[in-house]
Amino acid sequence: MDNVFINKDTFKGAYILSLSHLFNKKIENATLYEKYATLAALVNKQLRTNYELTNEYVVKHNMKKTIYFSMEFLMGRLITSNLMNAGYAQVVKEAFDDFGFDLNEIEHAESDAGLGNGGLGRLAACFLDSAASLSLPLYGNSIRYKKGFFVQRFENDQQKEYPDAWLNKPFYWEERKEDEAIQIPYFGYVKDIKLIDPVWVKAVPYDVKVVGADNNVVTHLRLWSTEKSEWQTYQDNEYLEMVDKISESLYPDDSTEQGKVLRLQQQYLFSAAGIKSAILEHKKLGRDVRDLHKFYTFQVNDTHPTLIIPELMRILMDEENLGYDEAWNIVTQSVAYTNHTILAEALEKWNIKIFRSLLPRIYEIIQEMNRRFKIVLEENQVPVEKVYQMQLIGANNVRMANICIYASFSVNGVAALHTEILKNIELNDFYNLYPDKFNNKTNGITHRRWLIHINPELTSLINNLIGTEWQKDLSLIKKLVAFKDDQKVLDQVKAMKLSKKRQLIQKIYEDTNVRLDENAIFDIQIKRLHEYKRQLLNALNIIHTYLRLKKDPVFKKNFHPQNFIFGAKAAPSYIMAKGIIELINKMSKVINNDVETNHLLKVVFVENYNVTYAEYLFPAADLSEQISTASKEASGTGNMKFMLNGAITIGTMDGANVEIVAEAGIENAVIFGMSAEEVTRRYKENGYKPRKIYDEDVRLQEIFEFIRNLTPNKTHFDFILQNLLTSDYFFVMADFASYVEAQENANKLYQDQKSWWKMSLMNIANAGFFSSDRTIQQYNDDIWHLDYIKL
Numbered sequence: 128m129d130n131v132f133i134n135k136d137t138f139k140g141a142y143i144l145s146l147s148h149l150f151n152k153k154i155e156n157a158t159l160y161e162k163y164a165t166l167a168a169l170v171n172k173q174l175r176t177n178y179e180l181t182n183e184y185v186v187k188h189n190m191k192k193t194i195y196f197s198m199e200f201l202m203g204r205l206i207t208s209n210l211m212n213a214g215y216a217q218v219v220k221e222a223f224d225d226f227g228f229d230l231n232e233i234e235h236a237e238s239d240a241g242l243g244n245g246g247l248g249r250l251a252a253c254f255l256d257s258a259a260s261l262s263l264p265l266y267g268n269s270i271r272y273k274k275g276f277f278v279q280r281f282e283n284d285q286q287k288e289y290p291d292a293w294l295n296k297p298f299y300w301e302e303r304k305e306d307e308a309i310q311i312p313y314f315g316y317v318k319d320i321k322l323i324d325p326v327w328v329k330a331v332p333y334d335v336k337v338v339g340a341d342n343n344v345v346t347h348l349r350l351w352s353t354e355k356s357e358w359q360t361y362q363d364n365e366y367l368e369m370v371d372k373i374s375e376s377l378y379p380d381d382s383t384e385q386g387k388v389l390r391l392q393q394q395y396l397f398s399a400a401g402i403k404s405a406i407l408e409h410k411k412l413g414r415d416v417r418d419l420h421k422f423y424t425f426q427v428n429d430t431h432p433t434l435i436i437p438e439l440m441r442i443l444m445d446e447e448n449l450g451y452d453e454a455w456n457i458v459t460q461s462v463a464y465t466n467h468t469i470l471a472e473a474l475e476k477w478n479i480k481i482f483r484s485l486l487p488r489i490y491e492i493i494q495e496m497n498r499r500f501k502i503v504l505e506e507n508q509v510p511v512e513k514v515y516q517m518q519l520i521g522a523n524n525v526r527m528a529n530i531c532i533y534a535s536f537s538v539n540g541v542a543a544l545h546t547e548i549l550k551n552i553e554l555n556d557f558y559n560l561y562p563d564k565f566n567n568k569t570n571g572i573t574h575r576r577w578l579i580h581i582n583p584e585l586t587s588l589i590n591n592l593i594g595t596e597w598q599k600d601l602s603l604i605k606k607l608v609a610f611k612d613d614q615k616v617l618d619q620v621k622a623m624k625l626s627k628k629r630q631l632i633q634k635i636y637e638d639t640n641v642r643l644d645e646n647a648i649f650d651i652q653i654k655r656l657h658e659y660k661r662q663l664l665n666a667l668n669i670i671h672t673y674l675r676l677k678k679d680p681v682f683k684k685n686f687h688p689q690n691f692i693f694g695a696k697a698a699p700s701y702i703m704a705k706g707i708i709e710l711i712n713k714m715s716k717v718i719n720n721d722v723e724t725n726h727l728l729k730v731v732f733v734e735n736y737n738v739t740y741a742e743y744l745f746p747a748a749d750l751s752e753q754i755s756t757a758s759k760e761a762s763g764t765g766n767m768k769f770m771l772n773g774a775i776t777i778g779t780m781d782g783a784n785v786e787i788v789a790e791a792g793i794e795n796a797v798i799f800g801m802s803a804e805e806v807t808r809r810y811k812e813n814g815y816k817p818r819k820i821y822d823e824d825v826r827l828q829e830i831f832e833f834i835r836n837l838t839p840n841k842t843h844f845d846f847i848l849q850n851l852l853t854s855d856y857f858f859v860m861a862d863f864a865s866y867v868e869a870q871e872n873a874n875k876l877y878q879d880q881k882s883w884w885k886m887s888l889m890n891i892a893n894a895g896f897f898s899s900d901r902t903i904q905q906y907n908d909d910i911w912h913l914d915y916i917k918l
């Protein structure tokens with residue numbers, strides 16, 4: 128197809144024609160949605176040419192691919208990112224100016240593709256963008272959830288969840304490929320390795336185009352949807368319901384497994400379908416199945432896709448008739464595993480009964496893997512008490528991480544500190560057995576979305592100072608260091624921040640009716656609500672600050688106005704997390720309505736934090752709250768988005784904060800709290816007494832009293848307070864004093880404007896390392912070894 132985006136006039140002609148075809152409308156009377164839909168359909172159609180050219184190139188050059196298996200891809204909106212990467216944005220903007228359309232406004236007609244919970248899913252989305260932009264043949268593989276991450280509303284200050292029916296409107300970026308459907312068997316029983324009487328479900332792929340930046344490369348994210356199978360002879364209502372359910376909705380919980388059959392069905396769905404479609408493609412191209420590992424790496428994003436390991440064994444042995452050892456050689460040269468967590472309760476385990484009933488043949492294969500693994504352990508003289516811990520199957524459970532480590536040729540953590548903790552503590556027994564498998568790949572973010580797209584003000588400021596080369600290679604952004612003492616430049620950074628604050632103020636005002644002060648410090652904590660992330664610590668300090676403003680005139684006089692902004696969804700079953708949301712909402716009402724202090728202190732909890740909201744929040748921040756209990760946050764990526772947009776980190780030495788501080792310089796961050804080593808030592812010693820801290824700190828006593836008075840029933844939040852007093856597993860009380868001091872410090876630092884904007888600039892200038900282009904380059908250099916697509 129000729130490029131209709133070649134110039135303004137060609138595009139205008141095509142657009143008018145398309146609007147008429149699709150909606151029978153003229154420019155003057157099209158709705159916002161129709162304008163959007165017409166543009167999206169045109170872009171998608173145009174991208175087909177490069178998509179086909181990319182596929183042809185990959186086939187012709189017999190290229191190795193990486194299939195990135197992830198249960199989540201938190202994509203957000205795609206229109207702007209696709210327009211920018213494809214190089215169509217300027218032409219569209221000019222044409223729309225002529226039409227009198229606002230491209231920014233039209234962008235809002237697109238729903239977020241919210242196929243993820245948080246950091247893990249957003250990382251996968253950034254990786255797709257980076258791999259395509261680096262011209263690497265990497266393809267995503269996941270589930271086409273009809274309902275994405277729930278929509279959050281607050282009712283009586285409490286979180287309520289509503290379904291996100293994002294597919295009720297057409298999704299213009301996908302293409303259904305019926306002829307590449309895969310039949311998936313569940314249940315049944317095994318007789319001589321054959322699965323008898325399974326329930327068949329059909330997995331149909333929908334491929335979503337992924338556009339590389341300025342390189343004509345278009346890859347895809349393959350999303351599997353379930354439908355009734357023609358192989359299934361008996362189809363009652365119960366069957367049809369089950370089929371619908373499997374790809375119906377995303378599990379709104381990224382930390383605990385609920386032991387639900389449905390979740391395991393989902394995992395087998397995208398694992399088995401993804402593996403089978405790779406093998407079919409491999410064979411169709413005339414290649415020997417024994418060479419599979421030379422043409423594919425299967426990257427496993429956390430343990431959710433673990434089932435690709437026994438499934439690949441099953442296909443190679445049962446369908447391709449290879450011996451166990453031959454199959455194992457292929458598996459162990461093609462699978463690589465990324466670990467994302469050190470929270471013990473988040474390590475995925477499946478009850479044997481559920482597992483073996485749903486996947487009987489797969490369970491047999493894991494049993495055989497386990498038998499052989501125990502021999503390996505014995506041969507390596509692993510002490511007996513450790514053998515049990517390392518086995519693939521425990522007394523009641525199948526252990527997904529153990530399977531991944533045993534079968535993968537690479538096991539990576541997601542930040543330097545996290546990888547060290549894996550090697551030396553959490554997975555130390557495995558590390559001693561397989562030291563060469565372990566490696567680090569510090570997470571990253573795509574600077575195309577998280578700077579160029581969302582912060583055009585900062586983008587043009589940087590362009591004016593150092594040219595545009597940095598957009599191709601973010602490490603070049605370091606050139607900004609040269610301007611760290613240039614007052615004119617620092618004033619421009621400040622002006623950029625002010626303009627982003629104003630945009631956020633407007634949005635928050637429309638959404639919540641709270642008007643924030645543009646001169647205040649914007650202090651933002653946006654991330655999933657979890658005890659280890661310690662939103663509660665933030666809340667305690669806010670209450671303390673409020674009470675102090677009320678009674679300490681000197682403090683009040685020296686206090687620079689500060690806005691605290693939260694955004695977070697809690698898993699619907701996570702009572703403590705939901706309680707913390709309610710507490711912050713109730714506290715914010717008291718604080719925002721107090722005329723004595725509300726010119727100095729305001730608190731807002733934005734509803735329904737998602738990628739689109741994130742795009743407003745990150746660029747407007749002065750302070751980036753990264754206050755997890757040290758050792759608990761594997762990496763974080765929100766911390767990187769803030770840094771790249773000029774916020775200063777107030778945080779613990781955890782996850783990638785450690786590397787942020789190393790890159791930016793410790794003088795350009797505000798660090799507090801216990802170290803990871805200290806936290807680990809305290810857990811070991813087992814002598815923590817939070818009650819003692821409370822008894823000795825009148826500030827905490829006053830804060831608790833304030834919280835009790837938030838509700839008529841003074842015991843309403845007792846479950847939160849009691850937890851802090853008696854257990855406080857995440858050391859909120861232990862880090863309280865240190866955090867208050869850090870906050871006071873940050874408030875003072877902000878008042879030295881000259882040094883503040885220098886700190887801000889130094890954060891921007893040193894954020895180059897955190898581009899996911901760097902992360903993907905390292906994955907490719909060390910793990911995948913893919914060649915480049917040259918179009």
Ligand SMILES: *Cc1c(COP(=O)(O)O)cnc(C)c1O
Pocket residue numbers: 244245246247249653654655736737738741762763764765766768
């Ligand atoms: C970046 C991002 C996250 C991850 O934030 P962390 O602070 O690293 O936990 C979660 N949700 C959304 C919408 C994001 O954009």
